[in-house]
Amino acid sequence: AEDLLPGRLSTTADYFAQREKHTVTPDVMAHLAFMNYTDFISPFYSRGCAFDAWDIKKTPQRIIKYSLAFYSYGLASVAVTDPKLRPLAAHAVDIATSKMKCKRVWEDWEEDGFGSDPIEKQNIMYKGHLNLMYGLYQLVSGNRKYEAEHKHLTKIIHDEIKANPFAGALCEPDNYFVQCNSVAYLSLWVYDRLHGTSYKAATEPWLKFLKKDLIDPKTGAFYLSFHPESGTVKPWLSAYTTAWTLAMVHGMDPAFSERYYPAFKKTFVEVYDGGRKARVRETTNTPDADGGVGAASAFTLLLAREMGDQTLFDQLLNHLEPPAKPKITSAILNYEAPSNLLFDELLFLSKVHVGFGELLKATPPPARADSQ
Ligand code: N6Q
Numbered sequence: 001a002e003d004l005l006p007g008r009l010s011t012t013a014d015y016f017a018q019r020e021k022h023t024v025t026p027d028v029m030a031h032l033a034f035m036n037y038t039d040f041i042s043p044f045y046s047r048g049c050a051f052d053a054w055d056i057k058k059t060p061q062r063i064i065k066y067s068l069a070f071y072s073y074g075l076a077s078v079a080v081t082d083p084k085l086r087p088l089a090a091h092a093v094d095i096a097t098s099k100m101k102c103k104r105v106w107e108d109w110e111e112d113g114f115g116s117d118p119i120e121k122q123n124i125m126y127k128g129h130l131n132l133m134y135g136l137y138q139l140v141s142g143n144r145k146y147e148a149e150h151k152h153l154t155k156i157i158h159d160e161i162k163a164n165p166f167a168g169a170l171c172e173p174d175n176y177f178v179q180c181n182s183v184a185y186l187s188l189w190v191y192d193r194l195h196g197t198s199y200k201a202a203t204e205p206w207l208k209f210l211k212k213d214l215i216d217p218k219t220g221a222f223y224l225s226f227h228p229e230s231g232t233v234k235p236w237l238s239a240y241t242t243a244w245t246l247a248m249v250h251g252m253d254p255a256f257s258e259r260y261y262p263a264f265k266k267t268f269v270e271v272y273d274g275g276r277k278a279r280v281r282e283t284t285n286t287p288d289a290d291g292g293v294g295a296a297s298a299f300t301l302l303l304a305r306e307m308g309d310q311t312l313f314d315q316l317l318n319h320l321e322p323p324a325k326p327k328i329t330s331a332i333l334n335y336e337a338p339s340n341l342l343f344d345e346l347l348f349l350s351k352v353h354v355g356f357g358e359l360l361k362a363t364p365p366p367a368r369a370d371s372q
């Protein structure tokens with residue numbers, strides 16, 4: 001067996017072997033228990049608009065949408081990894097999707113004064129995830145309960161992309177983020193997968209636009225954001241933005257991400273502790289790691305998993321997991337000291353992730369007689 005650092009829960013080899021073995025590691029099972037087991041307070045206890053689990057974790061309201069989304073992407077991977085867990089995983093994605101529509105999740109949009117309809121225009125950081133969740137739910141469950149909403153929202157997103165003078169959609173007015181767009185484009189691919197449509201044709205002009213305007217040519221990294229009214233980019237390169245985007249784009253265009261991955265690693269990843277650990281600086285010209293939103297190492301863990309880079313995955317998990325003090329009590333995993341606002345979500349997702357391209361190949365089970 002590999003030499004496992006204290007505070008690590010399973011070996012990297014075991015995480016990468018889950019799909020072949022059709023079974024998840026014990027700590028992933030304990031993470032699923034965290035998400036589903038404890039009455040009233042687990043995240044997926046009910047489909048109602050209760051958010052006790054996020055209150056306990058002190059997740060800010062604006063972040064809950066990403067929490068529901070990243071849990072769901074991990075659950076979709078669990079569904080295609082272990083056939084016995086597929087019904088539970090699909091059930092939890094259903095609950096996550098249902099919660100995603102609760103006002104608590106999108107009320108920031110109204111409070112910020114941008115309108116009372118969270119999907120009508122912009123807000124791609126919300127509706128991109130919602131659309132991807134609708135699609136992944138149908139893909140892993142075969143249940144068509146969200147199909148009409150999925151169709152409606154896919155059209156809204158595609159029409160908006162087509163109408164904009166740049167390739168993509170905005171988060172807030174005049175705020176464009178590549179990572180949120182990567183979610184939206186991936187959602188078009190899942191829609192096409194389910195319905196044989198060709199919305200994904202919009203992806204090529206988007207990737208061209210990224211190359212031309214939003215990537216720093218020297219490092220292959222993305223600028224933090226783009227502001228179309230002035231045509232400016234904020235001049236800081238962002239590692240979490242780049243890791244998230246390259247991970248999702250890899251599911252659509254592997255060559256694009258493979259082209260930039262080596263430069264990304266060279267620019268942002270710092271291997272330390274004699275090669276046992278690695279951390280990620282959020283931007284260039286800084287010696288410290290995980291600045292900004294604090295999630296550069298955690299999103300790079302997902303990217304390393306997506307790229308099949310077991311060495312970097314292992315080094316990053318050695319950096320991330322032991323200091324977060326994981327405890328498994330009564331078969332339920334809890335992190336006592338998570339280092340960012342999406343910590344357990346991103347570790348869960350990265351541990352089980354089969355690849356966005358692989359998810360796109362998933363085949364829905366036959367619809368049950370009682371589903372519409
Ligand atoms: C407008 C939205 C974003 C820039 C994405 C924020 C992501 C979280 C993880 C900080």
